[in-house]
Amino acid sequence: MVIRFLLMLLIFAALNVYIGWHGSFLLSFFEVPVPAAMYWIVFWIVSLSYVFGRFKIVPGVLGRAFQWVGSYYFALLEFALILLPVADLIAWGLHSAGxxxxxxxxxLGTFVILVLALLLGIGSWNAWNPIIRTYELHIDKPGGDFKELRVAMASDLHLGNIVENRHLGRLVKAMNAMKPDLILLPGDVIDDVIEPFIRKEMAQVMKGLQSRYGIYAVLGNHEYYGGHIPEYIRQMNSIGIRVLQDETVLVADSFYVAGRKDKTAESMDKAGRLPVADLLADLDKSKPVLLMDHQPYHFDKAAAAGADVLMCGHTHRGQFAPNHLITKRLFELDWGYMLKEKMHVVVSSGFGTWGPPVRIASRSEIIQLMIRFA
Structure with a gap:
């Protein structure tokens, strides 16, 4: 692990030197009067600012500002590593041609800077302006008292120092406008540590969510990473949101809502997590079963266990291109809808963001499920 960490640190440093050199070259080329030593000090502070803020090396308000700057730098880093080699190749060709x-x-310098600014601008707009995606599903089972069920779903809120009450307010307003029968939150409601969630009283904003038959959530990997699960569950319970940990609930004697612990529980929870077959084993399968599992794995097992609808998040659809090409290969479904045997699968790209509040080839989204029963 130490060797792997040092290797990653070396690669990260080398990539930043590559980017930093281009900035230094442009400043000298345009004769901008910035001392080289000052430039490199500022550059390394910016490139490491997320670490300074996230791990409270720099505490308080300044540390949170560092986290903001560093989060945007993550996106800038990836975009620059795509654009700069192309610009270098073109420059080499032109130089060789005399x-x-x-x-x-x-x-070339102006072009790269403008494209970077454009990508960050469009990506920020996509991240902070959620859209509503509607899926119409049919379950070939009677729904008890329901002929139709309207479900509002949002995964990966990542509430913390970056995604705050303003964006959360958009979620509350949009979901309440749907007048949902049920609200489901399939994991990563908070972004690791719970401190900003409490400090900014985000629970009081979430308290505004309204549904006829309750609000349910499950844990995501980031709730485990933060290590404050008992306090998080207490906060959610205080506003009427139940966090299901390998639990099932019969709603209105008509359908089940089931929630799995996140896959991270297999390595970070002494109790582990139940196989999906065990979780659903004792349910009356003549009734519809709505299952939440944060990470979109093993659809076949969920279908075989009797789930009618499986709702996941986690992938963010890569959050910004070209990462979506990677998530598409990693998961059977990294975003959108599919029918697995008779089970409907919906994977959301998420409402919030991790790291940079930037989305390219992906949008901040809220899911509306119109479920019709036999």
Whole structure:
């Protein structure tokens, strides 16, 4: 683990040197009067600012500001590592062809800077302006008192120092406008530590969520990473949101809501988590079963266990391109809808963001499920 960590640290440092050199080169080329030592000090502070803020190396308000700056730098880092090699290759070709540097350096430099700014701008807009996606599902079972069930669902809120009450208020307003029968939150409601959730009284904003038959959530990997699960559950219980940990609930004697512990419990919870077959074993399968499991794995097992609808999150659909190409290969379904045997699967790209509040080829979304019964 130590060798792996040192190797990752070395790679991270090398990538930042590569990016930092380009910035230094442009400043010198345009004769901007910034001392080299000052430039590199500021550059390394910015590149490491997320670490300074997230791990409270710099505490308080300044540390939270560092976390904001560092989160955006993560996106800038990835975009720059895509654009700069292309710009370098073009520059090498032009230089080999005898084109003066005074001709192509200003054009390439300006182009890269403008594209980076455009990507960050569009990505921020996509992150802070959620859309509502509606899926119409049919379950070939009677729904008891229901012919139709309207479910509002949002995964991966990641409430913390980056995603705050303003964005959470958008969720409350949009969900309440749906007038849902049920609200489901399939994991990663908080972003690791619970301190900002408490300090900013986010529970009081979430308390505004309204549904006829309750609000249920499950744990995601970030609740486990933060290590404050008992306090998180207490906060949620205080506002009427039940966090299901390998539990099932019969709602209105008509359908079941089941919630699994996150897959992270297999390594971070002494009790582990139940196999999905055991979780659903004693349910009356003539009634519809709505299952939440944060990470979208083993659809076949959930279908075989008798789930009618499986709701997941976790992937963020890569959050920003080209990461979505990776998540598409990692998961059977990394975003959207599929029918697995007779089970409906919905994987959300999430409402909040981890790290940079930037989304490219992905949107902040709220899911509306219109479920019709036989």
């Amino acid at each position: 084109v003066p540097t005074t001709t192509y350096v200003p054009v």
